[in-house]
Amino acid sequence: SDLVLYDALDFAGPVAKAFQAKTGLTVDVVEPGSTGETLGKIAAEGNNPQFDIVWLDGSAVMERMAADHVLQAVPAAAYDKVAFTDLGKSLVPQSHAFLPTGTSTTAIEVNTKKVPADKMPKSWADLQSFAGSVAAKDPNLSGPAYQWLAGFFQTNGVDAGKALLTKTLTNKTFAGLSSGGKVDKAVLTGDASVGINQDSSIFSKIAAGEPVVAVYPSEGSVSLPQGLGISAKTQHMDAVRKFIDFVTSAEGQAVMLNGDDTDFFYIPIIKGIHAKPGRETNITYTHLDDAAASAHEKEWKQWYKETFVQ
């Protein structure tokens, strides 16, 4: 085939199909499972990667892979061709490790059957009143969750943040879930009243008719870009370029919006493209200090694990 794509995004398959129909280039889509498994596979392949393109949620892992020389820098020309919105521009990494194709963020997922309208949390701090009934992902297992944790420490202060979380996530049963789906499940069955979750996941639940809402904390939240990276060893650079062009084109973006799974509810970052109806885009973003986040990654993950998981 002309391209091998490793991904963990719901729309990657349809996009590849549309790309194939348009250009006649064949794409093998490899989706081992969630982001974790995809990364595991890439890690095992090590210095002999079998993919041309990897397309995932999360910027930190992309940076990491680029630093390990698993990925090569995205050619500057590729960025120039895209009409990024401001939000989009802010997501373009200095290292050119990846090309952002969209984004999402972390929000508070609330079960409306369990939480009356007047008791809705408004900020991370409000979660304290739901202590013991808050579902959250383990940052050790989920890239987006770490991004949230780092952002949370950035907005709330590390020590205050730790104190707040310690008071909030008092139930280890829900504090270290392994995926967004599990957070959803905990909230939907009512085992937990609220959850800390990726907002696109929440909106897909809402669209499916589940009784939940997404609440954005007043402190602001950190964005989680979807990144597309290029293998350092690719032999198909031409095809890769064409694929990037297609993804960032209106045609490609239309495919990415045409579905009802989680990832289809992303926030477009290209001018003229609008998110799926019902998807909140008016969000106060905070910009993550990548340096601080990666400097403390080990330490904070370890703290989380020891405090809430083990």
Place this chain on the structure above:
Amino acid sequence: MQHTDVAASARGVGTGRLLQGGRAVLVRCAGPFAIYAVFALLIGLPLALVLVQAVMPGLFAVQDGSNILSFEPLARVFNSAHVASSVLHSLELGMLVACTTTALGGAFAVLVQRCDIPLRTAISTVPWLVFLTPSYLKALAWVLLMSPGGYLAQFGLLPSWLGSSFFGLTGLVFVHTLSLFPLAVFIIGNALAGLGSELEDAARLSGAAPLRIWLRINGPLLAPAIALSFIATFAEVLSDFGLASTIARMSNFGVLTYGIYAAASEYPVDFPAAGAQALVLLGLVLLVVVADRLLRRRADPRLISGRSRPARLYNLGKWHRLAMAAALAVALLALVLPLTAIAARALTQTLGHGLIWSNFTSANVVAALSLNTEANDGLLRSLFYAGLTAVIASALALLLSAQLERASPVLRTAVIGLSLGSVAIPGIVLGFGYILVWNRLPGFRDWPFPHYGNGSLLVMGYVAAALPYCLVVILAAIGQLAPSLTDAARLNGVGTVRRLLAITLPLVLLSVVTAFLLTFIRTVFELPISQMLIPQSGPPAPTLILRLFSHDRDGLASAIALVAMAAAGIGAALVWYPLQRFVKPRRSAGHVHAGSSPIAETGTSP
């Protein structure tokens, strides 16, 4: 193919005596050597590559791989209080479940094979159906059923104390037992089929009561099978991730596999930590295998002899309805309840609204059944891979078992220990091993066949994952054959291959078919290997299902899983029914005595 001579000499002369004469040795050893090489290549090497990183952490680093020896990862793992507690948890859980499962499975096997309970045929399919349900579905089902907001609570059928105590050791043992007991039924049931009634008859005439007969005669004679079932379940529990990531996680009962998954889900994967913890798992299983060998020093008795011994059915008299009720209760808990939960999920729109009328929909089922979808393609692919894997794995296991059967006890123990050990290693570790061998190791990575990234390596991985089970099941059966049966064939000038096909295979056909079906069903739903070795040409069904689950579309996922189960079940039935004719003669012959003695006043009645 003269390797049996070596075996014969090993048997006759004792172990360790090598024949003089270089060329003769070569010729004689070629057969076994080839087979052991396959075993090493399939399981040994991939596992070794992951495990060795526990002491050579830099071996497969993306950059500047180094083979410096370091005990840092091991030290890290052994010094962690958490790892220590999860080892204890794993051990505690494994041992408990191994006991309960073997007990339940053994009782069930006796019930359906030796007792004249009503609905016997129907009840005997229950373990197969339970086995058809992949473990991640069972885990999901129990979460759906038992969680505080789950289905049972919605119907008010769940007392709160039960709900809360369920998420803990009790619940884990309960769910594991119900989902693993088919294994015990297969292993013990196969042994039971070879154990005629003559020895029992002799005991009855000695005035021994039924209980005593089971404790002192049948029990010890079945000991190899019981031990095997115990170890296999133990290993299976150790490697389980489905429950470890749901119920265990929700009840904060950390087990080793979860640690391995945690180490394997980071980027870059913490291979040293995964390897070190996998090493601990392997150690635990080897410990149990060796303990078993030491406890049961004597060679296992040969139950199928050149003289025939028919088996007899017990008449339970007034107890037979009670027995049936017990069997049905097991069926209800292990099969009906979880499947209903899955079906309910497949038939409802949203999880949050629960089981109310307006929430029901057929959309998921319709989507799962519509043709030419990705799910359908994946399912067909999986069925094909599974069929291929089952053929290869059971054939290979038969060859290996025939070889091992006559090998020295030490070698036997070693191979069984390693096989079961590899059962205990989470599939993802084996999957990593495969990638390391076939994508990293010079000399392997450029082989056109099998090739990483294509179906051939996936099938090979499946075979490796299934081989230990096939081996265990078939080896247990071959161990029951009296040596004179194959000896007689040798004297008739029948060569090794034909002997295997015409004598050994038919006599252990039941077990080979069992191994085949076990492999087929497991492979259709096998997850970690599918994920790691997913072919570029298209994904097999389990990864599709899992992706839906992880993206929280469990309604559709449940529907597809149900369709997959039905397909796998039909596939298995298509294999079983034609083959059953060949298994029949001997068994029915054995049952003649039984069938025509409808009023045997015996059995478990006190």
Place this chain on the structure above:
Amino acid sequence: MTASLHCAGICKSLGGRAVLTDLDLKIDAGEVVSLLGASGSGKTTLLRIIAGLVEPEKGLITLDGRVVWSEKSIIAAEKRRIGMVFQDYALWPHMTVANNLTFGLRSQRLSDQDIAQRLNHALDVTRLGPYRDRYPSELSGGQQQRVAIARCLAARPALMLFDEPLSNLDAALREDMRIEMMELVRREAITVVYVTHDQAEAMAVSDRIAIMRAGEIVQFDTPRAIYETPADSFVASFIGGFSIVRGQVRDELFAIADSDAETVRTPGARSGAGMLVIRPEDARPAEAYPGNRLQGRVLSSAFQGRCWRLAVDLGPQRVRLDWPEAPPIGASLAFSLPPERCVVLTA
């Protein structure tokens, strides 16, 4: 401790074929009865039915007057106090010889001392002392058979069933063991049903012999009575390897059918078609009974130690004779039969 046995109207089919048909057998307490019958005649099946291991389809079995099997009530095998030596031994492979023997005794809750004493005695009788700690798979065929016997002896049941218990032993050991077994059995006055294929053994051990053919008992009498006056030609040919010669009796003279041989004097034989029973050991030199002389051609000869066993062709019929020497094959042989030993059965 001893028990009488009564089986009445026992019917049993296996695999759709009748194996036992309306069989009756009545054995007194303390009696030793042999079951003698061709291979496949249903002996093992009958023993298993008596033991309670197989259920008949019809019939009544009483042990010491107590019904142990009828269509209405059944006493379980383990409650019947019956011991059995199985044709294929049925030793428990996971137990040593000693444990095989003591397993049943422990079920009977005997004292340790009693158990040890019985164990030693049974091992003595069967000469298995040196093998007490071996496992069955480490024993030769004959040794295994002896373990099976020892197990039954040690249990001292009220009724013992032996299914060809000595078939794998050499003659010397066999005779010794038979004598010792029977001594024990007689001393304890145990009732015994003894299946064997060896007529000499049957005659030696039993008070009465039951001859079975195809699921029926065709003659049930003392060894002597059966030997002297077999009920029919089947019994005659079965017991002791007697030869049967068809012919016609007229005026107490027997003429062999389809042959122009001389006639034989058979005092007391009824006129008409009949079958002359010739016991091998009755052959005498031709001159011993000149009036009862027969002549034939020697077909084969086999050395038997005390004599030669000859197969002799009497026209169309063949007889077996014991003879002090071996004439060359094909030679003509004249012999005579004592008239008082010439039994003629009506055809």
Place this chain on the structure above:
Amino acid sequence: MTASLHCAGICKSLGGRAVLTDLDLKIDAGEVVSLLGASGSGKTTLLRIIAGLVEPEKGLITLDGRVVWSEKSIIAAEKRRIGMVFQDYALWPHMTVANNLTFGLRSQRLSDQDIAQRLNHALDVTRLGPYRDRYPSELSGGQQQRVAIARCLAARPALMLFDEPLSNLDAALREDMRIEMMELVRREAITVVYVTHDQAEAMAVSDRIAIMRAGEIVQFDTPRAIYETPADSFVASFIGGFSIVRGQVRDELFAIADSDAETVRTPGARSGAGMLVIRPEDARPAEAYPGNRLQGRVLSSAFQGRCWRLAVDLGPQRVRLDWPEAPPIGASLAFSLPPERCVVLTA
């Protein structure tokens, strides 16, 4: 097709105990040799070694001059063209009788016609025709044994090993089958090693008999030679149930030890301690050989059809005698022995 067999210096231990010690056995092509020995003397082990199913520790086995086992080179069992009837039959439970028989033939790539013909012949000889489509578990013990024999016969190997092939058959069938088996064997000139525990059978079938004791061959000679002049008291007591009486010879007169009985004339016996061999059938009325008269007390009597087998106490020693009637137990009995039959072995 036929093969000679030569075993030299065979040693074998099982479970740490020597079972065969430096055993030699040389059998000519077409010869039928019986192995006779006490239970556990290593007969089965020897057969299995010859067949190639067990490896000896030392020794040399040649078949028709070709080495099939030495410490350096081994020919696999399946290449040796040896047939065997196993003591435990080793029937394949999943095959019908007919398939059990033809399975090996198909491996030999015989034509279908040949196979059918051999099958039918083997079934005829063993009288198993009606059972050809049954499974082993549907047969009686004796029938199973016959299937095992038929399987070996049908294969027509160069060397046949029989391990107690007739032990579960009744005497009549046994004699018939023995005769027919041997006819076939002789016609095809197959070499045979025949293990049996029945001395009469051994004497009847074999050209020579090898008597085994504890892993050694103690006498290897024709039946007649063994019967008339047993090599030692073991052989004597083993063959034919002879009784051995210890005593002293002086001037060709044998005096029983520790007894004041009369002496017996034993022409040709050497002076000194010796053992008198008494064959049961040699017992004669006291008045037949007045110079060789002995007297004892009757211990037991068993009916044997042609005669009674008595156990008689001669002072401290016991002898077995065949006697025309049964004196009461405890009665005194006088008998005599023909001097020319009185063999004395040196002690």
